[in-house]
Amino acid sequence: MPGVTSTEPQPQLLFVDGSFEDLAREMAEYLKAEEAKQLLSGDKEADKEEVLSKLVAASSALSTVPEKEFTAASNLMIHLAMQSSDPKKLLPTLCANLSKPLIGSPVHGAGLALNALVTVFNLLEPNDPVRARVFQQILKFLKAHGMFDGLRGYLDKLPEWIESWGTDAAMERKIYEDVAEVALESGEEKSWYADDEFLFSTAYEFILKALRTFDGEETTSEDAQRLSLRALKMAIASNSHYLFQDLRAIPSVQALSDSHPVYSQLLDIFAEQDLEDYNDFNDEHKGWIEEQKLDGEKLHRKMRLLTFASLAAATPSREVEYAKITKALQIPQEEIEIWAIDVIRAGLVEGKLSQQRQMFLVHKVTYRVFGQKQYQELATRVDHWRSTLQNVLGVLQQEQANAKAAKLREAQEIERKLANASAGGHEGGRRRQQQRERTDNDD
Template sequence: MAPSTQHVFIDGTFADLAQELAEYLNVGSEVQPLLEGNVNKKDEALKKLVTASTALNSSPEKEFTAAYNLLVYLVLQSPSVNMFLPRICENLSKPITSSPVNGSGLALSVLTTIFNLLQPDNEVRFNVFQAILRLVKSSGLFEMLRPQLTKLDKWIVEWDAEEEDQRKLFSQIADVAEDAGEEEQAYQYVLKALRTFDSGEVSSPDAQGLSLRALKVALLSNTHYDFQDLTSLPPIQALNDSHPIYFELLEIFSEKELEDYNDFRDEHDGWIEEQGLDNSKLHRKMRLLTLASVAASTNSRELEYKRIAKALQIPAEDVEMWVIDVIRAGLIEGKLSQQKQVFLVHRTTYRVFGEKQWREVATRLDQWKASLRSIKEVISTQRQQAEAQKEREMQEADRKATGAGSGATGMSGGRRGGGGKDMVEMGTD
């Protein structure tokens, strides 16, 4: 969808063009009287044209776009344009029988033209966009929609769309994305829809239905490991009352470990399978999240293989494989040391950051302060020792210099005395 424009290059008067289209749609005899005489019944003529326009879906492919563009151009001449366009959009959402292969693309092109011809704040743009979504969903042309989603927030503001309409739109986009296999995109638009519920609606059937949809996607996703985006939403929190078992499962994936998940399964035997959830996926994700938690809670930054094996309930020989999987998931960074049988933790992701994590941070800060204090004491001691050694060396050097100076003066005086005596004796002779 290109930037909005109002330029349409079609020559001819309204009456001539309307009659031309009426003849093409085989309603010329019905439309002609409405276009003649002093009283031009433009809207009545348009009503007949729009009603008959369903036939355009079976018109030859090479004539389809031109015929629809002419119809759109004529409708835009009416002050009642918003009465006619929704019907045209509805027609374009239906199959183009004359072109099974290219029909969706042709219809999408016409809908895009309609969207762009309307003023940005025209509320019918909302209906046109919904028609585009229906067409994209049925045709699988999600790639044509993707670039436009970046403008959606701006459009919603321009349309002054109410929260219920926004919710409907976000849900539609989520459906379209899901059908196209765009799991993450679908998930994000379900979250957007959930954010449109006010405090009095969070327990409504619609809110709870969307909440369960979002939770299931997050649980089964191969790439989603952070559940804070869910737990912060009021409709999700309302699951604690309406669907307490689901909420319990969410809490486990948000902040608990594999042992808790296994206890959950034992307590609710068969429930996961009944809900259509995949235990193998959930079990694997819990192991990855558990390793991230264990890595985050270690103070030494050296995580022993045996501790990992115990936490993940796996054989010791599988530890390195699981560590590599957690690194690939982006939950931790570090280096494996086969020689020392430890994983050296460089960075880890906190799954939840609450009182417990603040205590861990405080403990580490205290450890760092103690380490820095010890280092400072060692440096201070070394400096004092160095200064004392330097002082001793300087004193020793001074003593040597003083001793050497005294010895040199005595020898020189003896020589001068002896030399003087010789000179006197030589003078006597």
């Protein structure tokens, strides 16, 4: 969306010269808008608002103009519509007409139409509430054409824009949900898309933003429950989403325990329980996963990864025996390496396998939840670390004392040897002196 870069007043992007009557007459001729032409051909001055209404109604013909003429023609039509005393009455129809596929430009038509819509958006004052309606039209267009790239650079500005437009909660929610739809639609149309996980995370993020606009009794409304259920399904089905506390904290999602208790139970399992609990769930609700058109194989695999993460997080020693892994994940021992690679790749755990010790050595782990149980586990781990450090400190202190004693003994030994050497030197000198005296006496 070129030009939409701040909430400061935007410069006028259209440079059109001429009186309203002349430009309107030119536009009416170009669009073959007979009713507008008749209004402008009379002797008396035509009613501007009526003329604009007729021109905007005829602007659907812009989709049939040659590609090289579209930008100039659409700019003139936009300029005229903005001359209205109340443009918001005309812009919805004009934007809808500008969004129609350009028949003569199958390759560049979508881009040209998007530029026209963005021009309308940029010509409005930053705090004009009409901007919200135009933005919705842009989102609708981007969704229809799978053009998420035209939006991604401006998502961070959206909350600021929405606040400046003064939209109500319902409009804010609709915009957020529309953004999610654009991302999801682009992901479905471009299965090869390199950023498909980015598209999912963006869609999920804006679904959560939409859910947070529900307040009070609205959280149990049909719309709130529909959107909450959608977010839940997205979260558990994702190949990259493993933490669910942000979702569970939303009041409308909590209300699913009454409206959709089985889904709520499933969310609890994925949030903090293990594979055994998931298997019990399937036994209790036989065929339910298939009835809901959920991918049972994918969910089962995800629960194994989450179980591996919980097992690693609950181990104070940071060493997980192979036997515990095979039992918790319900896999043969020869598959441990595969699952260890997968859980590391998922970003849930960092560590390595020790084939010699038959252990998985945990370096770092992501906590799925952090409540009373996790605080207790952390306290246990801290106590274990404290005990280990005290043992290490004791060993170091003993080694330090041993080294000090050895050094003292070495110094004492050197001192003794020096003393002996000195004493030996004096005795040798005395003997040599006595020998010389005897020799002198003999002479």
